[in-house]
Amino acid sequence: MRKLLLFLSAIVVSMMISAQDRPEPQPAADTYEKFKVGMAGYTFVNFDLDKTLQTLEKCDVHYLCIKDFHLPFNSTDQQIADFHEKLKSKGVTGYAVGPIYMKTEQEIDNAFEYAKRVGVKLIVGVPNYDLLPYLDKKVKEYDFNYAIHLHGPDMPLYPDADDVWENVKDLDPRIGMCLDIGHDRRNGKDPVADLEKYISRVFDIHLKDVTGASKAGYSVEVGRGILDIPGFVRMLRKTGYDGVVSLEHERNMKDPFIGIAESIGYFRGVVATTSDRQK
Numbered sequence: 001m002r003k004l005l006l007f008l009s010a011i012v013v014s015m016m017i018s019a020q021d022r023p024e025p026q027p028a029a030d031t032y033e034k035f036k037v038g039m040a041g042y043t044f045v046n047f048d049l050d051k052t053l054q055t056l057e058k059c060d061v062h063y064l065c066i067k068d069f070h071l072p073f074n075s076t077d078q079q080i081a082d083f084h085e086k087l088k089s090k091g092v093t094g095y096a097v098g099p100i101y102m103k104t105e106q107e108i109d110n111a112f113e114y115a116k117r118v119g120v121k122l123i124v125g126v127p128n129y130d131l132l133p134y135l136d137k138k139v140k141e142y143d144f145n146y147a148i149h150l151h152g153p154d155m156p157l158y159p160d161a162d163d164v165w166e167n168v169k170d171l172d173p174r175i176g177m178c179l180d181i182g183h184d185r186r187n188g189k190d191p192v193a194d195l196e197k198y199i200s201r202v203f204d205i206h207l208k209d210v211t212g213a214s215k216a217g218y219s220v221e222v223g224r225g226i227l228d229i230p231g232f233v234r235m236l237r238k239t240g241y242d243g244v245v246s247l248e249h250e251r252n253m254k255d256p257f258i259g260i261a262e263s264i265g266y267f268r269g270v271v272a273t274t275s276d277r278q279k
Contacts, residue, residue, distance in 0.1 A: 038063030098124030152183030176201030
């Protein structure tokens with residue numbers, strides 16, 4: 001019995017030594033790219049900030065687009081400071097706020113003041129069409145970028161990248177789009193081509209995959225749908241996009257965590273296998 005215990009102890013020690021000798025995990029595939037991988041806050045509409053940050057940490061994601069259900073519009077300066085400190089403790093940067101829907105000039109004013117207090121210079125928003133001239137003034141006043149979120153065939157406002165472009169091309173160049181590649185595809189468009197056409201006005205990207213190029217198409221884990229993800233990654237490089245590509249996971253939203261991990265893993269796998277570093 002004593003010999004058996006000594007034998008088992010030797011195995012445990014050997015395993016501990018082997019574990020200690022293992023190299024640290026390698027850098028994420030996006031580390032060497034101009035663009036960054038992030039997460040859209042809406043992904044976590046059913047979860048608090050602690051669970052959100054725990055998920056980002058497990059997926060090695062360091063950028064978050066902030067939603068007001070995690071940091072309300074009426075937050076005090078101390079609450080905002082505490083929020084950023086909590087993000088920092090997990091190695092996460094809040095890079096933008098939104099999407100924020102804006103139906104009045106007052107709501108635009110509120111959104112810009114909110115972003116200023118939060119300390120970001122990018123707003124992802126959905127302003128009514130008639131408010132675009134007023135939005136143009138606010139962008140000039142605050143020197144922020146404003147990314148209009150497109151919604152595919154689900155609502156009449158900004159269904160695709162073409163529509164956003166037609167409405168902002170003559171406005172201040174700081175007004176552009178959040179290119180939601182899933183919704184763009186569901187409206188019959190090609191997100192790869194649209195990224196190339198409109199790169200000068202693409203300030204944010206929502207990553208997702210969908211089952212079809214119509215309103216009936218719905219969100220699935222990245223890699224399981226019809227989008228050309230390898231082509232999109234190559235276009236990110238070709239255009240030199242240097243913003244954030246944020247996963248907006250809209251499947252099984254009461255229990256999204258396996259789908260989030262699968263989507264981030266697939267996207268990073270595509271980034272790695274299409275990279276010149278692999279050649």
